[in-house]
Amino acid sequence: MSRFEEAKEKYASIGVDVDKALDTLSKVRISMHCWQGDDVLGFDSDSLTGGIATTGNYPGKATNPDELMADISKAYSLIPGKHKLNLHASYRITDEKVDRDKIEPKHFSAWVDFAKQEGIGLDFNPTLFSHEKASENMTLSHPDKNIRDFWVEHCKASRKIADYFGKELGITALNNIWIPDGTKDVPGDRLTPRARLKESLDEIFTVKYDKQNIADAIEGKVFGIGVESYTVGSHEFYMNYAAKNNLMCLLDTGHYHPTEVVSDKISSMLLFNDQLALHVSRPVRWDSDHVIKLDDELKELAKELVACNALNHVFIGLDFFDASINRIAAWVIGMRNMQKALLLGLLTPNTQLSKMQDERNFTELLATMEELKTLPFGDIWDHFCEMMNVPVGKDWFKIVKEYEKDVLLKR
Ligand SMILES: C[C@H](O)[C@H](O)[C@@H](O)C(=O)CO
Numbered sequence: 089m090s091r092f093e094e095a096k097e098k099y100a101s102i103g104v105d106v107d108k109a110l111d112t113l114s115k116v117r118i119s120m121h122c123w124q125g126d127d128v129l130g131f132d133s134d135s136l137t138g139g140i141a142t143t144g145n146y147p148g149k150a151t152n153p154d155e156l157m158a159d160i161s162k163a164y165s166l167i168p169g170k171h172k173l174n175l176h177a178s179y180r181i182t183d184e185k186v187d188r189d190k191i192e193p194k195h196f197s198a199w200v201d202f203a204k205q206e207g208i209g210l211d212f213n214p215t216l217f218s219h220e221k222a223s224e225n226m227t228l229s230h231p232d233k234n235i236r237d238f239w240v241e242h243c244k245a246s247r248k249i250a251d252y253f254g255k256e257l258g259i260t261a262l263n264n265i266w267i268p269d270g271t272k273d274v275p276g277d278r279l280t281p282r283a284r285l286k287e288s289l290d291e292i293f294t295v296k297y298d299k300q301n302i303a304d305a306i307e308g309k310v311f312g313i314g315v316e317s318y319t320v321g322s323h324e325f326y327m328n329y330a331a332k333n334n335l336m337c338l339l340d341t342g343h344y345h346p347t348e349v350v351s352d353k354i355s356s357m358l359l360f361n362d363q364l365a366l367h368v369s370r371p372v373r374w375d376s377d378h379v380i381k382l383d384d385e386l387k388e389l390a391k392e393l394v395a396c397n398a399l400n401h402v403f404i405g406l407d408f409f410d411a412s413i414n415r416i417a418a419w420v421i422g423m424r425n426m427q428k429a430l431l432l433g434l435l436t437p438n439t440q441l442s443k444m445q446d447e448r449n450f451t452e453l454l455a456t457m458e459e460l461k462t463l464p465f466g467d468i469w470d471h472f473c474e475m476m477n478v479p480v481g482k483d484w485f486k487i488v489k490e491y492e493k494d495v496l497l498k499r
């Protein structure tokens with residue numbers, strides 16, 4: 089009997105259908121963020137500014153659309169299944185001199201062609217940073233209406249592009265708005281910027297689209313670089329705005345207080361919202377955007393998504409940007425870790441755990457959760473990689489190193 093068959097039998101003995109788990113996992117599209125490929129620079133600015141930063145200078149980052157597409161394609165070839173690509177507006181591909189408020193679907197047609205070639209979906213984000221009109225850490229809430237209007241137009245243009253992605257690819261595109269607005273030190277007025285933000289968002293969302301093509305999210309944050317004392321778009325602001333306007337409040341795992349975990353928020357959000365959007369990241373002491381590891385919080389977050397039966401109505405996006413390591417490896421490690429965590433959740437006898445809890449059988453609940461940790465999960469994961477025709481174990485790493493030698497280091 090193969091190791092996989094033996095492992096499958098062990099999981100069957102605790103009531104887990106491995107084939108069903110693998111089939112479910114093979115259909116989960118994870119949104120891989122383009123911005124890990126070039127340290128969030130994009131193609132329309134020459135520096136990353138405005139409340140977001142990367143650290144490290146690992147050689148060979150992508151410097152143009154062709155290089156970025158090649159690196160993304162290489163990463164996908166090492167990741168099981170078909171997924172989505174998460175784009176920012178700053179990655180428009182055009183020879184035109186076009187400012188952010190004037191971008192159009194045609195400026196992203198090359199990405200649609202790439203998506204069709206790769207068999208993936210596309211998600212989108214307006215880019216309200218790395219621009220002279222974002223230099224004061226105020227955009228949609230800026231006191232100057234001209235600046236607010238510029239960013240409102242940019243967000244409107246972005247939603248139109250997301251709708252275009254959804255139409256062209258037949259896969260709903262998430263359009264997620266994050267703004268860097270806030271103050272470095274204690275603000276003199278918390279209310280007025282938030283009232284302006286509400287007004288700007290109200291204007292942005294006046295345009296209605298087919299929800300089959302585009303899903304809208306807004307992303308909160310507790311603090312940022314240069315806005316340590318106050319962020320206009322706080323979690324409370326966006327959770328309320330999203331609930332009242334039937335949008336999604338996107339949860340980024342790096343955007344809360346150090347002892348706060350997103351895994352605990354998922355069931356509450358899903359009780360009141362049909363859909364949920366996530367940015368899965370790894371904060372180290374702050375919103376550091378480290379590559380995600382298969383750690384306890386990632387496993388718990390994934391288990392919650394499975395236990396809440398949410399895999400068909402959650403937008404799982406990754407959001408990290410480590411410039412100190414090979415960027416293709418960063419994508420592969422992060423994407424495969426997200427899949428491993430989801431598989432662990434799918435191999436968990438969640439119904440049994442819930443029953444033990446209701447019966448106040450906390451002793452067996454604890455014992456079961458601990459024993460699950462030593463079941464042969466790795467044999468199931470290796471089989472999944474074989475099924476999906478991607479390298480098993482760390483075999484993908486030498487392929488990345490060859491690509492680094494043959495391609496990246498020659499840039
Ligand atoms: C590049 C993304 O828009 C950015 O990381 C945002 O999602 C965020 O999390 C900012 O802290």
Ligand SMILES: [Mn+2]
Nearest residue numbers: 307340367407
């Ligand atoms: Mn994020």
